[in-house]
Amino acid sequence: MEFIPIRSYDNYIKANLVISKLLGENINCYLKDENISTIFPVIGNAIGGIKICVAEDDVAKAKELLLQFEEEEKITCPNCGSRNVFYEVENRNVSNWILAIASWFLASYALKGKEVYHCYTCDYKFDKLSDIE
Ligand SMILES: [Zn+2]
Incomplete structure (x- = not known):
């Protein structure tokens, strides 16, 4: 089975929060380059950060879930109700x-x-x- 990187992060906390949500939705995935990016942030930038790699069959569902998570995280303006x-x-x-x-x-x-x-x-x-x- 092939795993495809679908998103990268420069922060291991954010990467772990997102991957735990994906695992909770039964998406077959793992974090690539988490250790090297955390220990040597400069090298982490050079290799593209911490990548979420998802099994080929789950890529479409995972991308959809990521968009959903990002929408849920948005803050609503108390003045006008915008999410911008x-x-x-x-x-x-x-x-x-x-x-x-x-x-x-x-x-x-x-x-x-x-x-x-x-x-x-x-x-x-x-x-x-x-x-x-
Ligand atoms: Zn506003």
Whole structure:
């Protein structure tokens, strides 16, 4: 039986969450290159990350399930009900520039800007998922 890579991830937590859902739906699959990508992230990028490989017969059903999982994970905007919402670092903000410059001087990635959910339909921003309820 041949296994075909249908999706790749740079994060082993995300890859394991997705594959456990696929296994729960009786899809015959496994993670390829999980160990090398986790231990040596630079090599992981070069080889295409952690790949979900699915048995040839289950590929169509697995792709359908992946789309369904991604749709379920989308956040709904509390302001307009759109699902065109992304999690991002808030920009156009002086403090972000100060943080970026400080990070460069300290050679650190530890300093980050404020992360928010941003609805691209109505331009509403919110930082807590509890705002949704
Ligand atoms: Zn909205």
